[in-house]
Amino acid sequence: MREKVRKTVFKNTSIQLLGRGVILVLGLITTRLLTGNLGVKLYGDYVFLTAFWLFLVNLSDWGTPFVGVREISRQRNNSKKSLVFTNLVYLRRYLLLGTLLIGLILIAALSAFTNLRLLAALSLLALIFTSFQINLTTLFQAFFRFDWQTLMEISNNGFFLLFLYFSFSSTSFFWPKGLAGVILALVLARLLSFFLALFKSKKLPVIFSQKSKQTILFLGKEALPTGGLLFLSTAYDRLVDTLFLKNFWGSGAVGVYGLSYKLYSNLILPAYFFSRTLFPFLSQGKKKEKTQAVFKLGITWSLLGSFLIIGLGWGFSFPLISFLGGEPYLEAVTFLRILLLSLPFTYLNHIFGFSLIAQNKQFLSFKIGLFSLLWNLILNWWAIPRFASLGAAWVTVSTEILVCLLSFLVLKKTKATWYTRTDERNRPN
DSSP states (O other): OHHHHHHHHHHHHHHHHHHHHHHHHHHHHHHHHHHHHHHHHHHHHHHHHHHHHHHHHHHHHTTHHHHHHHHHHHOSSHHHHHHHHHHHHHHHHHHHHHHHHHHHHHHHHOGGGTTTHHHHHHHHHHHHHHHHHHHHHHHHHHTTOHHHHHHHHHHHHHHHHHHHHHHHHOOOSSSOOHHHHHHHHHHHHHHHHHHHHHHHHTTSSOOOOOOOHHHHHHHHHHHHHHHHHHHHHHIIIIIHHHHHHHHHHHHHHHHHHHHHHHHHHHHHHHHHHHHHHHHHHHHHOOOHHHHHHHHHHHHHHHHHHHHHHHHHHHHHHHHHHHHHTOGGGTTHHHHHHHHHTTHHHHHHHHHHHHHHHHTTOHHHHHHHHHHHHHHHHHHHHHHHHHHHHHHHHHHHHHHHHHHHHHHHHHHHHHTTTSOOOOOOTTSOO
């Protein structure tokens, strides 16, 4: 059984890493197009808008993909899987509507969106199509179709690059220029990727079932702490430092730091893919020994992978920044090398976080996230006005270390990595 798990994990992780390689190449070309055609200031505005957009994506998710994968994986027949999926879609629809309202209010109220309000509002269309797509990719993960999941991620990036190239090369009167064309490319890419996901989903043995208020409430209750955690982690991971940098140092500083963080976030993704592959196994919880073996496998591979990527990232940081941005962005090399120091802790945080969710310990993760956000907010408030992007990078490292230490202590105290059967009384029938 352990050998079968290893082979499945290795296969699904390999597929995702291969896909990540394709996405990385597409991302490098995309970034080169953006930095070369927008310039430092407009690229900084792009980084700010996408950070805000990704914040809203996570807000509209509110932990539902994780809970959805866990609950669909635990059902023994397709009719029950269909019931969970159907009501997950209903729940996510309500969350999306609420997020759109919040997004419009923030766009109208915050001074950071001065001269960017129309473009920020346009990006909300991409939020809608992304939410629809995530409904379906949650189903892909629950059925271990990580190849389809990876295909969706490649299509998101591939379509965006195609539309972006058209935007910068087109002389058409009807296609907007500059940053407006970039945001339109993002919207169209997400729309086409959603249609592709919809086509693939027809091959799965799940149909749209009846609406159940009990199931919606159950899924909402289960997602509440996980969503809170993601809301907090997205805030300190992407939004807080971007807002502080834009306020104190302008769009140029956001652009340079944003390039280093773009590369850093790509180096984190293997940990997310690997943990996501383990998550259905951790969620099934049929045998205590199997859960322990999967968890230990995750810890070992995560640490080995993080040290390997630190070495590669450190060596290639200068040529990568030089290729992607040129001389105006060379300061990003220093920021990237500082951020690399957090990778072992970040990789472990993914394993710890997914393990807590799999064992219904989301509320503990939420507490960790809340404390970490306060830590990040206070340190950024002190460091960024004084040290600019250098301070933001070191605050990110300290936050990842803090999350890792707190998560380890929680896991050790609760023994959440050891399987104990979840109380099924409140689970939907």
